[in-house]
Amino acid sequence: MYIPHTEEDIRKMLSAIGFESISKLYEAATGLHPESEGSFDVPPAMDIIKLTKHLEKLSERNQSFSSVCFLGGGVYDHFVHPATMELLSRAEFLTCYTPYQPEASQGTLQYIFEFQTMAASLLGLDVANASMYDGASAAAEAALMAMRITKREKIAVSSALHPEYRQTIETYVRGSAKNILQIDFDGKTGATSLKSLRDSIDENVAAVIVGYPNFFGVIEDLEEIAKEIHQKGGLLITATTEGVSLGILEPPGRLGADIAVCEGLSLGLPMSFGGPGVGLFACRAGFEKQMPGRLVGRTIDADGKTAYVLTLAMREQHIRRERATSNICTNQSLCALAVAIHLSLLGPIGLKNQALLSANKSRSLFSKLISTGHFEPAFLGPVFNEKVMKVKGFEPEKLIELLSKKGFLVGPSLKKWYPELHDSIIICATERAGDEEISRLCECIKEIYK
Structure with a gap:
C-alpha cells in the first residue's frame, strides 16, 4: 500500500537539505517561482502535423559524427551484432518480467539461466545471479554482501575505481558501513597502491573493492591485492566497466576475487547516452545465499524433462524483510537477454x-x-x-x-x-x-x- 509523506516528513526532508518550503526548493532548482503567473513560457498545444515538423527541426540541432568515437x-x-537487436525486438520478449510461474515461463527462465552461465564463466566464479541494474549498483550490492558474509562494517575502496561507482557505493552503504576507507593509487603506475592498501586495512575491513581494469584503464594486480585482504580475513571485490576486456584478461575469480561484478553495456548493448546497462554479478560457492536479486536453476520435472525454475529469491517481497539480502525488485532481463544473444553469436x-x-x-x-x-x-x-x-x-x-x-x-x-x-x-x-x-x-x- 502506498503511504504518502506526512507534513512532518516533508518538513524534516526540506530541513535536511536547507529549504523552508517546496516552493523554495523548486525556485532554487529552476530559477522560477512555481506560484507566479506567466513564469513558465509554455507554447500552445500543436496538432500532430505541426508537432512532427517541430520535432524534426529540433533534431537538426543534433550533431552527427561520421567517425568512430x-x-x-x-x-x-x-x-553489436545486428541479429541481437533484431531478436530482442520479438514480441515474446517485450514483457520480460519476473517468471513467477515456471510452467508458463520456461523460455524466459532458460535464457536467464544461460546468461548466468555466461556471467559465471566470464568472471571465473561459481555462481552468478540473474543480473543487476548496472555495474555501479552491482558493486554497491557486492559491498553490502561482503559485510553480511564477514560480519564486518568497514569497506576499503580504491581511489582508482570509477568515481561514479564510488559515489554509488557510498550512497548504498550509508547507514550500514561504519567507515569507507579510500585506498590511494600509485602516481607512477596508476594502479592501486599496495603500500596504501597495507596501511589502511585491518581485521575490521569486510572487503577491498578495485576496478579490473580500473578507471585509468590500468590492469590491477589482483593476486597481490587478494593476498593482502585475505590475510586480514576480508574479501576481494572487483568491478569491471569494460566487459570486452574479459575476452583476453584472466577472469578475476581465478586471480583471487571472491565477488566480481561487471557492466554489460559493452557486451551487446548500444551506447545510448550511457544506458541502460546491465550488471553481471558472480561469487564463490557458499556465498550464494547472501547474493542480492534472484537465481535461476535447472532441474528435472515430473516427466523427467529438463526444466528451469526460480531457485533463489532473497528480496524483501519474497521473504521476511529482516532476512532479505536486498530490496532490488527486478533484474535487467531484456538487457541481460541482449548480452546472452550477443555472446552466443560471438562465442x-x-x-x-x-x-x-x-x-x-x-x-x-x-x-x-x-x-x-x-x-x-x-x-x-x-x-x-x-x-x-x-x-x-x-x-x-x-x-x-x-x-x-x-x-x-x-x-x-x-x-x-x-x-x-x-x-x-x-x-x-x-x-x-x-x-x-x-x-x-x-x-x-x-x-x-x-
Whole structure:
C-alpha cells in the first residue's frame, strides 16, 4: 500500500537539505517561482502535423559524427551484432518480467539461466545471479554482501575505481558501513597502491573493492591485492566497466576475487547516452545465499524433462524483510537477454578476437597521439584499450570541445574527479576505430595546435 509523506516528513526532508518550503526548493532548482503567473513560457498545444515538423527541426540541432568515437571512462563504442537487436525486438520478449510461474515461463527462465552461465564463466566464479541494474549498483550490492558474509562494517575502496561507482557505493552503504576507507593509487603506475592498501586495512575491513581494469584503464594486480585482504580475513571485490576486456584478461575469480561484478553495456548493448546497462554479478560457492536479486536453476520435472525454475529469491517481497539480502525488485532481463544473444553469436573465440582487435587499435592510437608531441602517458601501468594522457599546452576541456566540433569524441577530462590530473584526459579505441579515423584524429589535433 502506498503511504504518502506526512507534513512532518516533508518538513524534516526540506530541513535536511536547507529549504523552508517546496516552493523554495523548486525556485532554487529552476530559477522560477512555481506560484507566479506567466513564469513558465509554455507554447500552445500543436496538432500532430505541426508537432512532427517541430520535432524534426529540433533534431537538426543534433550533431552527427561520421567517425568512430574515442570515448573511454565507462561507456565504449563496441560492435553489436545486428541479429541481437533484431531478436530482442520479438514480441515474446517485450514483457520480460519476473517468471513467477515456471510452467508458463520456461523460455524466459532458460535464457536467464544461460546468461548466468555466461556471467559465471566470464568472471571465473561459481555462481552468478540473474543480473543487476548496472555495474555501479552491482558493486554497491557486492559491498553490502561482503559485510553480511564477514560480519564486518568497514569497506576499503580504491581511489582508482570509477568515481561514479564510488559515489554509488557510498550512497548504498550509508547507514550500514561504519567507515569507507579510500585506498590511494600509485602516481607512477596508476594502479592501486599496495603500500596504501597495507596501511589502511585491518581485521575490521569486510572487503577491498578495485576496478579490473580500473578507471585509468590500468590492469590491477589482483593476486597481490587478494593476498593482502585475505590475510586480514576480508574479501576481494572487483568491478569491471569494460566487459570486452574479459575476452583476453584472466577472469578475476581465478586471480583471487571472491565477488566480481561487471557492466554489460559493452557486451551487446548500444551506447545510448550511457544506458541502460546491465550488471553481471558472480561469487564463490557458499556465498550464494547472501547474493542480492534472484537465481535461476535447472532441474528435472515430473516427466523427467529438463526444466528451469526460480531457485533463489532473497528480496524483501519474497521473504521476511529482516532476512532479505536486498530490496532490488527486478533484474535487467531484456538487457541481460541482449548480452546472452550477443555472446552466443560471438562465442568465446569471437569475444577474444574482438578484445584483441580493440587492444591493438588502442596501441596504434596511443602511439600516434604521442608522436604528435602533444600528449604523454600519465601512468606506466599496463592497460587494455584506454589510457590516461597528459595534454601538453592546452586545456583538456577546450581540446575536447574543439574536437567535438570537428566530429571527434574524446575524453572525459579527469579534472572533475582528480584535481591532481587536471591536465589529463582518458582516450580509448575499440575494434570500430579504423586506421583512417585514427590518422584523421591525429591530423585534426595537429591543426588545432597550429
